[in-house]
Amino acid sequence: xxxxxxxxxxxxxxxxxxxxxxxxxxxxxxxxxxxxxxxxxxxxxxxxxxxxxxxxxxxxxxxxxxxxxxxxxxxxxxxxxxxxxxxxxxxxxxxxxxxxxxxxxxxxxxxxxxxxxxxxxxxxxxxxxxxxxxxxxxxxxxxxxxxxxxxxxxxxxxxxxxxxxxxxxxxxxxxxxxxxxxxxxxxxxxxxxxxxxxxxxxxxxxxxxxxxxxxxxxxxxxxxxxxxxxxxxxxxxxxxxxxxxxxxxxxxxxxxxxxxxxxxxxxxxxxxxxxxxxxxxxxxxxxxxxxxxxxxxxxxxxxxxxxxxxxxxxxxxxxxxxxxxxxxxxxxxxxxxxxxxxxxxxxxxxxxxxxxxxxxxxxxxxxxxxxxxxxxxxxxxxxxxxxxxxxxxxxxxxxxxxxxxxxxxxx
Numbered sequence: 001x002x003x004x005x006x007x008x009x010x011x012x013x014x015x016x017x018x019x020x021x022x023x024x025x026x027x028x029x030x031x032x033x034x035x036x037x038x039x040x041x042x043x044x045x046x047x048x049x050x051x052x053x054x055x056x057x058x059x060x061x062x063x064x065x066x067x068x069x070x071x072x073x074x075x076x077x078x079x080x081x082x083x084x085x086x087x088x089x090x091x092x093x094x095x096x097x098x099x100x101x102x103x104x105x106x107x108x109x110x111x112x113x114x115x116x117x118x119x120x121x122x123x124x125x126x127x128x129x130x131x132x133x134x135x136x137x138x139x140x141x142x143x144x145x146x147x148x149x150x151x152x153x154x155x156x157x158x159x160x161x162x163x164x165x166x167x168x169x170x171x172x173x174x175x176x177x178x179x180x181x182x183x184x185x186x187x188x189x190x191x192x193x194x195x196x197x198x199x200x201x202x203x204x205x206x207x208x209x210x211x212x213x214x215x216x217x218x219x220x221x222x223x224x225x226x227x228x229x230x231x232x233x234x235x236x237x238x239x240x241x242x243x244x245x246x247x248x249x250x251x252x253x254x255x256x257x258x259x260x261x262x263x264x265x266x267x268x269x270x271x272x273x274x275x276x277x278x279x280x281x282x283x284x285x286x287x288x289x290x291x292x293x294x295x296x297x298x299x300x301x302x303x304x305x306x307x308x309x310x311x312x313x314x315x316x317x318x319x320x321x322x323x324x325x326x327x328x329x330x331x332x333x334x335x336x337x338x339x340x341x342x343x344x345x346x347x348x349x350x351x352x353x354x355x356x357x358x359x360x361x362x363x364x365x366x367x368x369x370x371x372x373x374x375x376x377x378x379x380x381x382x383x384x385x386x387x388x389x390x391x392x393x394x395x396x397x398x399x400x401x402x403x404x405x406x407x408x409x410x411x
Contacts (some may be wrong), residue, residue: 002228002244003029003390004056005221008180010080011157012187012218013037016046016060017087018165018190021213028056029390032383040081044088049065049075063211065092072098072129078387082110082154089122093135099126101151109318110348112148112155119144120159120166143168143207151176151288156203158182161206164193169209172203172286178289183219190214220269222248223295224389227364229253230299231396233261234274235371239399241274251292255300258282259307281309281346286317296322298365299335304344305333306372313342324362327355328369330376354376367392367410371401379410 004027007286014037016023028034028050029282038048038058046062065088075081075098079112088095099110110131114124117133120141125132135141143166148155156176161184163170175181177199185198186192189314191214194206225244232239233256246253253263256273259282261409264272281304286294294317304311305328315321322342325335334345352375385392393405403410 001242002225003027004218005029005180005183005223006031006033006388007080007153007221007223008179008183008218009034010037011083011184012152012163012216013041013050013058013060014080014083014087015161015184015187015191017039017062017084018091018161018188019211019213020052020061020063021356022059022061023191023213024215026057026217027220029221031057031390032387033080036074036078037080040070040084043071043074044069044084063160069095070097075099081152083158083161085113085133086117086158086160088100088163089117089135092166093140095131095133097131097133099129099131106139110155112150112152112375113144113158116144116146116148116155116159117141117162118180119146120162120170141166143170143205145171146173148172148174150174153181156181158187160184160203160205161194163207164188164195164211165209166205166207168207170205170207172205173201174352175201175203176288177201179219179222179245185268187214187216189368190216194402205297217411219248220245222252223293223361225249225271225293226293226296227299227368227389228253228305228395229256229261229263229271229273230296230303231368231371231401233259233275233279234303234368236275238272238274238402239271241359242270244269244271245290246271250289250290252296255282255284255292259303279307279347281307281311283312283314287313288317289335294318295361297321298361299368301325301328301335301342302365302368305335305346305348305350305369307346309346311344311346313344315340315342321359323358327362327366328357329353331369331373333369349374351375354378354380355390357381357384360384364389364392366394366405370403378406384409385410398399
């Protein structure tokens, strides 16, 4: 069963800062980034409570934002903390957010966020590692026409949240179309926001005086679903993935079918994956949604090591996201890297060894490689995987994987 989407839950939690009333969020995954965001919101004077039954539910109430500061100690492990910037300055007229940390997969500058806020009337500066933003004279942000130079998911979410309380109309062009952005729009509408253009690259936001509380269930995690679909495919198993959103998995499903995997829709939220024959190599290029997600690239690379022929994987989103390739090579994979392009030749018989995870999705890719490697694979630094996968060891064990956690490592 697929958990709620971390990348949907995080902006939803940040959106709770936009109102004094309680915001209740259902289907929140139990992962480290969620815990960090909860601590961050509590530091900013929000009341954060969690109920695990019947599902993981967070209720967040921000009656006052007496301290609109996101400190480095909480921000350094999670780039999504930048999502508190837009709501804080929209509601309080001031915000101090540490420049974010997170996975070492390349530069993810926040310049696009800051330039957009400046167009809305904010005065932005950076000092001692902090973004310092304020609206002059204690006023409100102003609506603006913003065209992002490049598509940015967190930038779209941040400015979307800032714009819902701005004076006048804001138009966002070249906006991200990810399902997580649409899910945020649905929540903001429940809170009283006036937003048009969901699922398109142009969003039109009419600012309102205030928002109210709401209740919302976040969408299923499409990256976790894709990871488990590849787990079934790479092992030649017969795996059913429940509680997912197939309509969010178009590019992944198309690629799986191209390499020879059979994906069957059991119902509107359940997929069954089988591998009736040999896997065949196929090229893939990461793109913004609805293209093939960069967050699925490491998992696909693991699958490519077991596919017959040469697969060319081109990474267009991040410039440093092939760190897992060297670890797969240590396991026996035949991979060559040339800049943003990786050539994977298969099928290769992988053998277990000790490898090191470099980021969240690299961790998942190494787990998938370990599932088909002979002998034991020990994956170190798996605190990365805990940032985005809920109970991955237990879930894989339940479907037949021989996997255990040993002092923070996965074996």
